[in-house]
Amino acid sequence: MAEGMLTFSPDDRYNAFLRTVSPARYGEGRLRGIPVAIKDNISTAGIETTCGSRILSGYVPPYDATVVSLLKKEGAAIVGKTNMDEFGMGSTTENSAFGPTKNPRDETRVPGGSSGGSAAAVAAGLVPLALGTDTGGSIRCPAAFCGIVGLKPTYGRVSRYGLVAYANSLEQIGPMAADVAHANLLMSVIAGHDPKDSTSLDAPYSHTPSMEIRGTRIGIPEEFFGEGVDPRVASVVWDAISLLERKGAEIITCRMPSMAYALAAYYVTCMSEASSNLARYDGVRYGPPADVRKPWHEAFQERRREGFGLEVRRRIMIGTFALSSGYYGKYYAKAQAARRNVREDFGRLFAEVDVIAGPTMPTVAFRFGEKSDPLAMYLSDILTVPANLAGVPAISVPCGKVEGLPVGLQIMGRWMEDERVIDVAYAYEQGANP
Amino acid sequence: MITEKDVEHIGMLADIAILRGELEEFTASFNRILEYFDILDQVTGEEKDGGAAVNVLREDEVVPSLSPQDVLSNAKETEDGFFRAPRVM
Amino acid sequence: MNVIVGLEIHCQLDTKTKLFCGCSTDYRTDGPNTHVCPVCLGLPGSLPVLNRKAVEYALRVAKALHCTVPEESVFSRKNYFYPDLNKGFQITQYDKPLAVSGYLDIEGDEGEKRVRITRVHMEEDPGRLVHKGGADRPRYSLVDYNRAGIPLIEIVTEPDLRSPREARRFLNKLRATLEYLGVFDSEKEGSLRVDANISIEGSERVEIKNITSYKGVEKALTFEVTRQKNALRRGQKIVRETRHFVEARGVTTSARSKEMEQDYRYFPEPDLCPLRVADWVDGIVLPELPDARRQRFMDQYGLSLIHARTLTGDLRLAEFYEKVAGTDPALAATWVADTLLGELNYRDMSISSVPPDVFSGLLSLVRARVITDRNGVDVLRVLLDELKEKGTCESPEACAERLGLRALPADSAGGDDPVTKAAREALAENPRAVEDYRNGRKEALNFLVGQVMRKTRGCAKPADVNRVLASLLGEGA
């Protein structure tokens, strides 16, 4: 196999990368020599993987995530690991232990999160392709804020093996790129069945985007244009939907009542799962060590206080509370019931429409420090979490600007219809930029 | 209403130390967040739901384990092939 | 004061690989942390994939214990912090176990008894801790994750056992059953661990944790019965608590009451799919189990109930017996059950260290009267000592020959064979006994037989001695 080395020295003034690899090795294949950036919660053999957390600083995985192996098999050059909110917990990348990433469209604003580093790297033209992960919007939010394309695939379509878990039942690795065709290409490389992931689906992705959407029924839930959505953003998104209508799609307004509690269900679920997932960082096998001279619990409590940032500790504690005896029924069990209702809402809607569209984010990119209240930050995820709760595919594609800042059009599809979601996004993109 | 005492207890349950100065902020944010979660009280129906897949199994075939260097390379405290951990007794 | 005992038994399933990864389970002779991978080391990003064989083995157990297998079972996370836990939680089954509501029949204190099984579920073994340091040095723990992820089944009984002895019998029967099923190897160190709940009727229940040997269960329970009864006699109350069994001292000691406050925050493991295996169970064909084999041994070999029960109480023993039963099953049963087992026990040896062909050889010598019963036992002892020391031994013939234990001939025409010679000497040396015998005191013959056996160092066959003596005494009449 012919191999080469790629020198990678980006002008990273946005702090998109936590570390870069140069020269980066590459091989033969569909991605021969193409630099690809990897979010830092995806394991890369021999390259430090920290999830934006001090508790993993110095951790060098002895194995590649399945998606990384697939990239290498297609010849890609893994050129660096991108910044993120610590363990994916945030929507701004301000929660990284290694400093925030700046939005290349406006350096006074956040790039969104938690895959903010990957989005900024693509938006700044440092790499053409990047991997992000999306637990409740973490690919789509920064894609929208930075004006690029990001796809959260159907749950199970891309292997999670090697993705450092934050909320296992919700998250997916997905492609981020400047346009739909590139996102589609990256998706075709990373999707497919992986026997190392029990939740992996046997559904390879091999698709050529089509801009033919005549007859496609697009559902517009009222709730996606409700309270909290910036009217200027809503207006830009409606323009995009009108364009799709002109291309032959049928627009159908609808309702999604479970939106009332979807966000609460999402946060209870991800915090509960996180409280368990993050219990392994005890400093025994990897990461900065616990003080072996102290008794176990004392050393462990100290280790975790020092190693985790404020937001991570907050989520671990609330998740612990939500699972604890006496509260499981009120929080975790209810969240799962709510989640089923969300799924059923989607099922009912998808009997009548082919895709659902709306804004990706209720607003444009925030200024740094704007969302200092945690709950206010959570509320900004309201439009992206339903797709994660239901496990359906969703994409964000740039659809215009408000005061010079990008707005994302979100398109959600039926379970396993990632291809259709790509097609509608492609049709919009091609129609808007003829 | 969650009190600072409750938060300290949750910290114990979660094995996370809380600094004195952090207690107030944690208590305030827990209350706001948990109050928001109360909306779940109106949800009816069963907890149960899940993906379609069942019985995802692998065959009982040995796969090579990690090399000893790879196993211990990320640990700072090791001794004769063991990891070193704080005492439990 | 009635004793009430319930058991929770953890057994390692004898699969080739771990429960959720492909690491080999054959770790006992290797160094620490040599059988680990990203999954069983709990590295960030690793994911569990369930071992089909482990599920099949657990279902065999469920079926053998007459359990119901619910339509769906799920794995859950049991969250607690301990350095032997690779992930900060253990993957186990909680509210939806693999199997429920079964039973196992045992030989109880008052005859045949049915012990109800509450549930059977699957889980992963944690790693192993070694405690270091001490009074003069800081203390810390060493961790080895080779054991982490070994498949376990937990079998929980109803509180149906009424004495420490019954508890031991239950365990023996369960062990035999698991071994007959081919899912468990009791000879592997640490392959079985038991938690026992014990109470005196009307009092609080005490849990004894982590008893690691079969004998330990009876010892720990016996200690606890005495402790609790004494306390009650002194008018004290039994506190509901967890206690640890200190094997070396044979006592239980109170564990910190902190364990009672544990909140494990169980929730369904999101990285694994549910199991729907109720219809697998129908397809499972169970091998012959201990009760069936016991009946067959009685029917096929004509054994007594006692011999049949002993010989089928352990799979290796039963298989050994069938290999050596040969042409004389009754003789083989006596020799295996009454002689061999005792000699093995005395030497702390296992039946698997005895080559069946060696033992068969010995039985043939005894059966053909090439050696006497008494010398047969001596040969067996020598052979077992050799086996214990070197793992191999000489042939029974060679051993008998070397020790001069072959039975002596007694049928030469001229009367110069060693038995006749010894008999003549004995008669000549004991005229008094000869006279007693002739005067009708038949027991004098026994004395003379003993004298001949002594002179022949036990190598004369008792029947020969009797015949020769009778003939010599008759001649003189």
Ligand SMILES: [Zn+2]
């Ligand atoms: Zn392993």
